[in-house]
Amino acid sequence: MKKLTAFILLVLVSIAAPALAMQAAAVKEAPTHSLQSLKHSGVCMVQNRHGIMKMIPVEIDGKMYYGCCAGCVGKLKYNSAVRFSKDPVTGKEVDKAKAFIIGNKDGTVTYFESRETAEQFSASRKSL
DSSP, X not given: OHHHHHHHHHHHHHHHHHXXXXXXXXXXXXXXXXOOOOOGXXXXXXXXXXXXXXXXXXXXXXXXXXXXXXXXXXHHHHOGGGGEEEOTTTOOEEETTTOEEEEOTTSBEEEESSHHHHHHHHHHHHTO
């Protein structure tokens, strides 16, 4: 009886092993990027908030910025400092039109120079 049980287990393992190996390979090949950048067109780049209303596009030097009202549009056009932020991980200045943007629970946004720095930031917040 023990030999039969051992034989059955051996057969089951030999059948299941390739399937498990394929699943492990699929997990390794799956993208590790879980963060998605918010659509720039959904972010007021003056108030640094998302999802508040339809944004007004503002093209400056071939780049697209967005504001939620006429006041924000004016600030984007005439105050270049408003179009930039600092990446909280690297401290480098980031052009909001090119930034990787993540939303925060309170409706605000944070700008990053890359997905990688956004993921570092997100991982550090989760570990707190």
